[in-house]
Amino acid sequence: MTLFETRTITIQRMSGSYNAGHWIAGNPTSIVMTGSVQASSGDKVETLMEGKRFSGSLDLFVDQPLVMADPKRGVQGDRYVDEKGDIWEVVLGNDWQNGIISHYEYTAVRIKELL
Numbered sequence: 001m002t003l004f005e006t007r008t009i010t011i012q013r014m015s016g017s018y019n020a021g022h023w024i025a026g027n028p029t030s031i032v033m034t035g036s037v038q039a040s041s042g043d044k045v046e047t048l049m050e051g052k053r054f055s056g057s058l059d060l061f062v063d064q065p066l067v068m069a070d071p072k073r074g075v076q077g078d079r080y081v082d083e084k085g086d087i088w089e090v091v092l093g094n095d096w097q098n099g100i101i102s103h104y105e106y107t108a109v110r111i112k113e114l115l
Helices: 042-046
Strands: 007-013 015-020 020-026 029-039 057-064 080-083 087-096 105-113
Touching: 007 042, 057 087, 080 105
Parallel strands: none
Antiparallel strands: 007 029, 007 080, 015 020, 029 057, 057 105, 080 087, 087 105
């Protein structure tokens, strides 16, 4: 992946399991990967759900697949913590394994809760 200036970024993957039908949250796991963090375009912001549009969004271009949030299934998305301490959750993604500049592109929105 060489289209953007890349650096080492750390992603936090939320863990947990079901016990008697109830979700028990575990400790997050840190995953280190190469990637680029960019501001989301206006067109990309328009594709977000209404409530997510105003919380702020950014795009992550990474070399490994990430987990996207799926509230209907109770899945928490992977999270990126920026230099200011803001927490961003992955909500959209595309797989660009095209043999030219293969990468994964994700959109993350700022969330309010703390880790």
